[in-house]
Amino acid sequence: KRYRGVHLVMESTLTARDRVGVQDFVLLENYTSEAAFIENLRRRFGENLIYTYIGSVLVSVNPNKDLEIYSKAHMERYRGVSFYEISPHIYAVSDNTYRAMRTERRDQCILISGESGAGKTEASKKILQYYATTCPVTDHLSTLRDRLLQSNPVLEAFGNAKTLRNDNSSRFGKYMDVQFDFRGAPIGGHILNYLLEKSRVVHQNHGERNFHIFYQLLEGGEQDLLSKLGLERNAQKYQYLVKGCCPRVSSINDKNDWRTVRKALTVIGFHEDEVEDLLNIIASVLHLGNTQFGEGKNGENQITTETQLKYLSKLLGVDGAALREALTHKKITAKGEEMISPLSFEQAVAARDALAKAVYGRAFTWLVVKINQSLAFKGSSSVIGLLDIYGFEVFQHNSFEQFCINYCNEKLHQLFIELTLKSEQEEYEAEGITWEPVKYFDNKIICDLVEGKHKGLISILDEECLRPGEPSDISFLEKLEDTLGGHAHFVTHKLSNGKTRKAVSREEFKLIHYAGEVNYSVNGFLDKNKDLLYRNLKEVICQSNSQVLSQCFHREEVTDQKRPETAATQFKNSLAKLIEILMSKEPSYVRCIKPNDAKQSGRFDEALVRHQVKYLGLMENLRVRRAGFAYRRHYETFLQRYKSLCPGTWPNWQGRLADGVATLVQHLGYKPEEYKLGKTKIFIRFPKTLFSTEDSLEARRPALVLTLQTSWRGYRERAKYLRIRQAVIQSAWRGMISRQKARRRRHAVDIIRKFIKGFIYRHYERCPENEYFLDHQRFSFLMMLFRNPPKSVLDKSWPIPPPCLTEASEHLCRLCMRNMMRAYCRRIQPEWKKQMEQKVVASQIFKDQKDSYPQSVPKLFVASRLNSEEFNLKVIQTLGNDKVKYGIAVTKYDRRGYKARPRQLLLTSSFAMLVAEAKLKQRIDYATLRSISVSSLSDGFMVLHVPSEDNKQKSDVVLQCDHLIEVVTKLATMADKKIKVNMSPDSITFAVARGKEGVIDFTSGPELKVAKCKKGHLLVTAPKLNP
Ligand SMILES: Nc1ncnc2c1ncn2[C@@H]1O[C@H](COP(=O)(O)OP(=O)(O)OP(=O)(O)O)[C@@H](O)[C@H]1O
């Protein structure tokens, strides 16, 4: 009753909620009924509601027409909104995944599965677009975003084709990681590709086409390009394009697509040379298709189409002759010897096709590698992976490809079971709710049947491929029967009994997959698994001078003795890697369903849909989800959504969330069997309980809206007022700042103008025009002196004053010097003062007069050249009170004969004396010392002129010593500077005896020499130290 009452109100209310069927299958009352399930899908599909949830799994039905639900506004609507708030959408899954990645910091993945044509690729593109539009991007990241988006048209051109089921069918599996930085901006990507359907390159079923790129090139390529590639603008001319009798498709515009692809290649960053090489490869595949064989003169098999061969050699960049040979011969190694044997017609055709497939397949892989390089980001990031991989395939004839694809789906289903069922169970446990176990089929047994070591199908296939002898598809089938006979999921014609025998032909084996039974024809299994390319063909291609080809075919390959991995094993290994990647992430699922086989919109083929619902395991999924409780939500979410329904929780609940929810459900009248409260979530058993709550909410919404509107308006008015207030203050402030700036500018202009005028009038008398300039000049001169005065007494630099300051500047300079000197003198120590005084005396006597003077200046004068120990004691005693102030060793020359004798010259305060050992030889009182003569050269000679009154008294003394300048200075100082010092340039005359005179001649020479010369003079040769 309560339910119906609310319902009435609900119908009169406009709501955002889907009103058709249930938007989540878990809310389906009769959840075990497949019919109810399909009916729900059908009803929603009829109203263009193509999306429905099973819990967190999104089921999507291909509308086969454009729906207006992918606009930017739609994206915005789903941004940051809780999963269950608005109708199901691929954007809700995208957003939820993105938020989980950001908030929980766990890598995510979205697994998209479904049959061919169900809309997987479209879904993955919509997700990518959602991220590209809604995630934050900077300019620098926008390049990456463009590359991410543009990788799709390129990969689709080379990897998609028109098939009977889908005009744009992906003929390869794709897993793409999108990396996000800490701000949630996309920063990089990486693509893994799986199992390209290479056989399509050489053969297409009726009504199907080769890969798009061939038609795009022929339709859209410029004429120049086509002629360069040796191609004609007509797909009908190419053997590899005519097999399906379907060159054109109404839904495809090859010409436009060509332009898109060319542009995308540039955006991704392909070099022009690389594109050229790539197109060469594409063209060469077409030429290979047209390469024919025929019988030569001697019955041998040979190439009959020379033009093709010519183009091939040019486009592949290989030697024509070598290619010709390799296409018609094979190299075999028998007993260690290499032999060349001709190929039969059929073998040659097979070799040619193998080459076309290999070249195309590797070019595709190269393309993916290049794209990855352009998307690469190294560094820490969070990841959302998108898996778009072929769903279960069951055709009339199923071959190796279907086998691989279905095996892949088994593995993905296993992952799904493990992750979903396990997580469901774990959630119940974590929430402390009793788990009611769900029976489900574990498909591990089938996975083991395919991939098991030794006894698995793939192992047996590999073994058969490598076995010596003559292995064939049939011998493979027999081996299967031997090894796997009796396995519950494996049946062959021979193994089945009379009743079921008809259902399997003699060349088939049947696998009972989790999703249903599939018959596989063994024809071609061995060849496809070996993926054979004759070695000599490989050798030729490895020698190619095309950049791209040489990156596709490594030279080591031909020398490498190791057997290459078979196709099935390669696939098995890459699948194992993929599962590992997916296991490390938190999965979300998108299950795609196609409503009909005719690509029509609005048609819902129930049988077809039922088949897919079964293959996708949707019922099982729902059963698990509904096993216990139909609905569960975190307390917070639940309370947030429904709190307005209970006065106790509205507008805000203050206590524990669990208590709030308990209060709320009590008020709503939930019965005990209808719900359970876990640790963090409420679990509701029946959908109808939730419905009634939802409907009550709808009923209350108008009142809520009113309240919200009122407070919103209040808020808006206040915000407006604040904005205006701020604007007024801001404009006043800005005005003030501008006025201030203008004032400053005006002032500056005035000053500059005055300055220039003053400069022009600078030589005039002071007048109003130059007043400012002259003042400024004077001021700057004085300031410069003030900031930069001379630093020391020796610094003679002085700035040039302006004319009006010349006199003042001179005064200042003098004052400054005096000041510095006074300061300097005050700082001098007594020792140093004495030294300086002596140096001044020396300078007065010798400066500019004696050659050795400049060298003497830096040498300090010492107190005495003899130590007190060197004085003779007797001599000291005889001196009595007179103290020796200075002593030095000298050489005395006799006045007659010039004999040299060593002596000490001692100075006291009143006399000088010459001493030999203990004997005082001569005493010269300063009072009697008339003058001293020295030469102007660098010798050490001096003559002390002493007048003698009588004969007894000794007179002039000829001495030679080191430190002459020091000695003379000391003498002069002690004798109170009254002594005259004569400086003679060439000779000194001295008294010998009364009336008699001696002469010393001086000349300059290389070194000091003293000798007697003929005239009886003493000749002193002294070096000249200064010029
Ligand atoms: N959401 C959608 N809205 C409109 N059209 C869609 C949508 N999803 C799919 N289609 C249509 O269905 C076609 C096939 O879809 P899609 O290529 O995604 O299938 P698929 O599952 O990737 O198939 P295959 O396994 O062959 O690659 C698309 O080309 C498009 O025309």
Ligand SMILES: [Mg+2]
């Ligand atoms: Mg696809």
